[in-house]
Amino acid sequence: MPRWKALPEELDPQVKEFASQLRRLVDRSGLSVAAVSDRTGYSKTSWERYLNGRLLAPKGAIVALAEVTGTNPMHLTTMWELAERAWSRAEMRHDMTMEAIRISQARAALGEFGGTAGPGADGSSRVKAAPGPGPADPAAGRGTGPAAGRAAEQGTGRAGRPSVIPPDGGPNGPARRGPAASPAAPAPKSAPAPASSAPRGGGRKVAMIVAAAVGVLLVIAAAVLLGGLGGDDDPGKNVAQSPSATPSTSASKALPAGVKCSGDDCTGQDPEAMGCGGEFATTTSSATVGTSKVEVRYSKTCGAAWARISQAVAGDKVTISAGGETQNGAVKIDKDAYTPMVAAADGAEPEACATLASGTKGCTESP
Numbered sequence: 001m002p003r004w005k006a007l008p009e010e011l012d013p014q015v016k017e018f019a020s021q022l023r024r025l026v027d028r029s030g031l032s033v034a035a036v037s038d039r040t041g042y043s044k045t046s047w048e049r050y051l052n053g054r055l056l057a058p059k060g061a062i063v064a065l066a067e068v069t070g071t072n073p074m075h076l077t078t079m080w081e082l083a084e085r086a087w088s089r090a091e092m093r094h095d096m097t098m099e100a101i102r103i104s105q106a107r108a109a110l111g112e113f114g115g116t117a118g119p120g121a122d123g124s125s126r127v128k129a130a131p132g133p134g135p136a137d138p139a140a141g142r143g144t145g146p147a148a149g150r151a152a153e154q155g156t157g158r159a160g161r162p163s164v165i166p167p168d169g170g171p172n173g174p175a176r177r178g179p180a181a182s183p184a185a186p187a188p189k190s191a192p193a194p195a196s197s198a199p200r201g202g203g204r205k206v207a208m209i210v211a212a213a214v215g216v217l218l219v220i221a222a223a224v225l226l227g228g229l230g231g232d233d234d235p236g237k238n239v240a241q242s243p244s245a246t247p248s249t250s251a252s253k254a255l256p257a258g259v260k261c262s263g264d265d266c267t268g269q270d271p272e273a274m275g276c277g278g279e280f281a282t283t284t285s286s287a288t289v290g291t292s293k294v295e296v297r298y299s300k301t302c303g304a305a306w307a308r309i310s311q312a313v314a315g316d317k318v319t320i321s322a323g324g325e326t327q328n329g330a331v332k333i334d335k336d337a338y339t340p341m342v343a344a345a346d347g348a349e350p351e352a353c354a355t356l357a358s359g360t361k362g363c364t365e366s367p
Contacts (some may be wrong), residue, residue, distance in 0.1 A: 003027075007053040012090050018083035019053045021076075022065065026051065029069040034335075041281065043308075043336055046272045056087045059258030060278025084258075099170030254281070259301055263301035266304035266341045267325055276302035276341065284347030287354075294318055294354040296364050297338070298347035307352035308338040315357030322350035 004023055007016050026036060030157040042061050050057035057065075062080045066073035120179070255262060258275040271277050276299040284305075286295040292312040298305040307320035309331065316331040322344040329339035344350050353363040 005052055011053050012083075012086040014086035015056065015083045015090070016053065018079050018188065019051060021079060022057070023051055025065065025069045025076075027072055031068070034069065036065065037336070039068045040278065042272055042277055043338055045337075055273065056084060056199050058272060058275035058278065058279055059084075059256075060275060061272065064278045131233060256301060261302060261304075263303040264343045266302050267343050268340050269304075269326065269337065271297070271299065271302075271304070271306045271341050274341070276304060282347070284350075285352070285364040286367065287352075287362050287364045289354040290318060290356050290358065290360040292354055292356060294362065294364060296320070296347065296350050296352045298344065298350065300347075302341070303343060303345070304341040305344040305347065305350035306339045306341045307350075307354075308336065309354050310336040312354075313357060317355045319353050319355075320350055320352075 004015050007019055011019070026033070027088065029036075031039070033047050034044050037047050040047075040061060041064060046055070046057075048116045049055040050061065057080070059080060062076055063073050065071070066076045138318050162362070191277070256275075259280065261269055263278070266274060266276065271281070277297070281299040282300045284298045286293060288294075293310050295308045295310075296305055297308050305320060305322055306327065307318045307329065309316060309318040312331045312335055314331055314333065316337070316338055318329045318331075318337060320339045320342055322342045325342040327339040327342055329337045331337040342350065345353045348366050351363055351366070353361065355361050
């Protein structure tokens with residue numbers, strides 16, 4: 001039965017090559033994964049993830065493995081940097097693919113919603129607005145409006161026909177309808193004139209308000225500039241104050257390569273995945289609980305701590321507490337386990353406790 005499982009097919013070629021190199025180093029050293037875990041300070045579960053390509057090992061683990069196997073750490077670190085860039089590119093491609101899928105789904109959902117509601121509402125409003133002017137025209141309300149208009153234009157040209165002349169109006173009937181139709185036509189044309197003049201007046205008012213606001217801003221800016229240039233009594237004062245916040249911000253972000261969090265950002269995170277273990281971690285306190293050993297692992301670089309239990313059995317539990325935060329871990333299959341991290345100012349603050357499956361309990365003491 002082969003010692004190693006096949007690496008995932010979707011793994012990037014450079015990451016796959018790096019994982020294969022790590023396997024060869026472990027094989028040549030003759031060490032088991034458990035022995036590598038004990039000598040490097042990283043758990044057996046983590047090394048199984050690193051060697052099976054499920055997680056990229058942090059730089060600290062690589063340096064520790066180089067020391068254990070007698071390999072040149074500089075060469076191994078160079079290969080790790082190539083694999084780390086390939087891993088980042090793969091994660092970026094995955095994120096972009098998921099984002100494209102979400103955008104396509106959102107566009108499809110919004111397009112379907114807009115196609116059923118938007119145009120129908122607009123169309124119905126335009127259809128209802130079209131016949132609005134009709135009722136204002138008395139002639140348009142009747143089906144004989146155009147005939148009446150033509151009769152008015154022709155005057156007495158059709159007066160000789162008895163069927164056209166009303167019995168009570170005589171020749172004066174068309175004359176009364178003619179003047180009634182003529183004022184109806186200009187009425188719609190005269191109405192828009194006041195409406196068109198109103199926006200022009202409003203536009204001028206808006207322009208004047210904007211111009212006044214711009215003038216006020218220019219005056220304020222000039223006053224600020226003149227006030228800043230006039231402070232010659234203490235020329236070094238402003239120069240000393242301006243960069244005061246920059247060093248603290250940059251210092252908090254100046255983390256070693258492979259370390260991905262610090263302080264409160266590390267709370268709840270996996271210490272090995274964040275690069276806080278290995279060379280960046282030390283054991284600040286420990287205790288023996290039954291046959292198991294519980295430790296407080298502290299990383300000054302990350303400003304965080306976690307608990308580790310070893311020589312344990314399935315069902316044993318371990319916790320870490322600091323600053324009001326508590327994280328838990330449990331032994332499932334391996335003989336060791338560790339908790340997520342909690343932020344800690346120093347290694348003396350955290351307390352690690354173990355509760356064994358047999359019921360025995362114990363905690364570390366502050367150094």
